[in-house]
Amino acid sequence: MSSNPNVPTFAFDDLTLDWQMTRCERFAFWSLLQHHKPSVSIEVGTWNGGSLQVLSRYSEKVYSLDIRPKSRDLLQDKFSNVEFLVGSSHELLGPLLQEISRKGEQLGFVLIDGDHSAAGVRTDINSLLKYRPVCPLLIVCHDSFNPECRRGMVSAEWQSSPYVHYVELDFVPGVFHEFAYDTAEPRSMWGGFAVVQMLPEPRAGELVIGEAQRGLFSAVKSRSRYSAAGRAAAIAQRLPQLCARFKGAVS
Numbered sequence: 001m002s003s004n005p006n007v008p009t010f011a012f013d014d015l016t017l018d019w020q021m022t023r024c025e026r027f028a029f030w031s032l033l034q035h036h037k038p039s040v041s042i043e044v045g046t047w048n049g050g051s052l053q054v055l056s057r058y059s060e061k062v063y064s065l066d067i068r069p070k071s072r073d074l075l076q077d078k079f080s081n082v083e084f085l086v087g088s089s090h091e092l093l094g095p096l097l098q099e100i101s102r103k104g105e106q107l108g109f110v111l112i113d114g115d116h117s118a119a120g121v122r123t124d125i126n127s128l129l130k131y132r133p134v135c136p137l138l139i140v141c142h143d144s145f146n147p148e149c150r151r152g153m154v155s156a157e158w159q160s161s162p163y164v165h166y167v168e169l170d171f172v173p174g175v176f177h178e179f180a181y182d183t184a185e186p187r188s189m190w191g192g193f194a195v196v197q198m199l200p201e202p203r204a205g206e207l208v209i210g211e212a213q214r215g216l217f218s219a220v221k222s223r224s225r226y227s228a229a230g231r232a233a234a235i236a237q238r239l240p241q242l243c244a245r246f247k248g249a250v251s
């Protein structure tokens with residue numbers, strides 16, 4: 001048995017590039033960009049251009065950062081308003097933000113979807129927290145439902161920036177893959193949008209890191225491959241199959 005949490009959408013048939021977001025996320029991503037129409041956007045993690053095709057449509061200019069030269073090679077002829085930067089965002093993002101400030105560009109949207117380790121996610125977020133926005137800036141951090149990515153998001157230095165006004169880790173909740181799907185392993189947790197709003201003026205009150213679906217996250221995690229109980233359940237689930245294979249081998 002398999003499940004496909006991505007298609008059909010009955011909406012995005014003209015977007016043909018492989019898009020690594022769930023159906024819910026596609027609607028949210030499209031809608032946020034259509035509503036905000038940013039002057040300048042940054043994408044950290046482009047892969048095969050799925051999310052870039054929406055960023056390019058609704059932004060005047062996009063900077064695409066990917067460590068894989070193949071993303072640029074595959075996509076550079078498809079988008080006239082995208083500048084491709086090849087390398088690790090951990091080295092590229094800070095200098096790019098400084099350059100954007102120097103040029104007086106209006107950065108209005110950032111997608112963080114590159115290095116999915118906790119340290120990688122935290123590094124990307126912390127680079128953004130050093131930036132002083134000149135217009136409302138929305139940041140979408142993908143895979144907030146994945147425990148490793150979420151750990152990076154929770155441990156980012158949110159309080160260090162006076163320009164952060166809103167952080168919600170479960171703006172769009174993620175999915176549980178009970179069975180293997182695409183690159184996802186059985187009992188893995190992926191997807192989810194953390195959404196952050198930065199504004200040019202400093203915030204007045206306390207900054208709360210929202211986790212509106214923390215209960216859902218914890219309940220699913222206890223059944224997932226990220227907990228001992230979940231791993232034991234996965235072995236129990238596969239036991240009849242393993243026994244049959246063993247019997248076949250000895251007979």
Ligand SMILES: C[S@@+](CC[C@H](N)C(=O)[O-])C[C@H]1O[C@@H](n2cnc3c(N)ncnc32)[C@H](O)[C@@H]1O
Pocket residue numbers: 018019020021044045046047048049050051052065066067068071087088089090113114115116120
């Ligand atoms: C999940 S894919 C991005 C999917 C894409 N945003 C979409 O929605 O279709 C992650 C991408 O991040 C890139 N990546 C991984 N580590 C990176 C890093 N340190 N800096 C920049 N890109 C990185 C990978 O090469 C890969 O293309």
